[in-house]
Amino acid sequence: MPGINDPSVLVDAGTHDDAAVYKLNDERALVATVDFFTPIVDDPYAFGAIAAANALSDVYAMGARPLFALNLVGWPREDEMMALLAETIKGGADKAAEAGAFIVGGHTIDDKEPKYGMVVLGEVHPDKVLTCGNPRPGDALVLTKPLGTGILSTALKREVIAEENMGDAVRSMSTLNAGAAAAMESVRDSISAATDVTGFGLVGHLKNLVGESAGAKISVSRFPTFDGVFDLIERGTVPGGTSKNRQAAADYVRWADDVTEAQQIISCDAQTSGGLLIAVQPEDAQQLVDALKRENTPAAAIIGNIVPGEPVIEVVSG
């Protein structure tokens, strides 16, 4: 998105951040983000909570705190569907309340296929905005949530697994990145960049994080993943978005020879309400992980580091 010359616009879509930042004055900037999608689990309350956690995540990824939210709804008008919508909206509202963000309005349209999400407005000090694009070479890379939500929700859609088999993933997707943001605060001056991992998968969002100024090296064996995802991959459960991510990754990822196809797939798996991906000075990385484990993200792990040079993501198995 070229051509935005308004000095108040601190971050726009051109930086690969999913939220925009608008400076109100020297002390305050607004973060605005919007996200919505079709149900990825059958339980409507859980879907609402996940959609809200996912929309709120962009605000946390930028170091901001949520202020308020608007609902976005596309939904079939039939009576039995309206009951599901009420549950979905309740799930979203409860999650937004947990984040301290009131839902103050929204927009609903008739739609054959149900969709739900939120616009979220947040606030941050203009000097404290965390963005993609400029990580410090040598920084450690910390991922706060396990990978595999795309594979699990596709397996559910294809009835390869039942919803009770993905309890861990539902809990993870419903977990606000608020705790991760609080943990980041404890080492805030050591963090050079952050983003959240969603539709483009780990390597896609890592590519956005490094921008044009550096590369990264990550180890598959260190990735937190949900139980059972490698089995599902072996049995052929690969989401369409994940496959597209893997095709795109050919342009910027260097896979080590011993990285298996399944490991490539998990590296590219399109996530919903995924964790934060944080570049932090290596001497503070363990402290950050310890803080994350205390803050509702027990799977947090150091998965690699930023390397100087060309913007290539090197993925190794060991």
Add this chain to the structure above:
Amino acid sequence: MPGINDPSVLVDAGTHDDAAVYKLNDERALVATVDFFTPIVDDPYAFGAIAAANALSDVYAMGARPLFALNLVGWPREDEMMALLAETIKGGADKAAEAGAFIVGGHTIDDKEPKYGMVVLGEVHPDKVLTCGNPRPGDALVLTKPLGTGILSTALKREVIAEENMGDAVRSMSTLNAGAAAAMESVRDSISAATDVTGFGLVGHLKNLVGESAGAKISVSRFPTFDGVFDLIERGTVPGGTSKNRQAAADYVRWADDVTEAQQIISCDAQTSGGLLIAVQPEDAQQLVDALKRENTPAAAIIGNIVPGEPVIEVVSG
């Protein structure tokens, strides 16, 4: 939407305003609104411009100025559809630029049925927010744009008319309510309430404007309308939303005996990017209309007034 106790939330969905107002401090409040819908004209650029003008309208209706916007897109992924999306987004971006609002991001999902709209953030002084719900009895009611966009766009969809037959309506729907907002500023202290006329039609939004504290009396003969809409109504072109509005109106509208069915229908016609509806002291109403005619809304007219007593909308023909 009951139960929002955060004192920073000045306006929420409970007041029937389509935008929420969040107080940042004693000098600044944010206005946030979201709107999106399926194409109502075939020309993608015009659709984008209309969708943007419609989304921006809520900000103007509250006496605020737009700051920035986010695109909302649901669109089929086919190549030929993507070309139409590019034109739609350009129409929206040009209209947002005309309003002084940059588009700083957004969200796009695959969708069988195309949809486009915007999240718009605006700013207003907390003491200068214009809302629904508390108009002054005796105030004149001014409507700034002609009625009939629902009937015309339904006629287009049903191929009763061609798109070149609705040029006036396309121009009107593409016209920002920025001029109307500027005209309001010239008599700002005389205005007790304002809203914009969209999906609930004139009487529906007037019902929201009067709230519980007063009623209104309006004259159909004074309504600005697009050429040809009464012919189309006589030929059976009535949108589903308009019929629903008319059913709902039975609860709060008192139709005079000589108001025809066609006049009832135009009173209830679901509008897209409609005009502002403004309650203004009667002695300043003509000055407001004169200012509106200079500000890009030549059809502006005084259509009735606020009356004391129960919240009933009386519609007369003369």
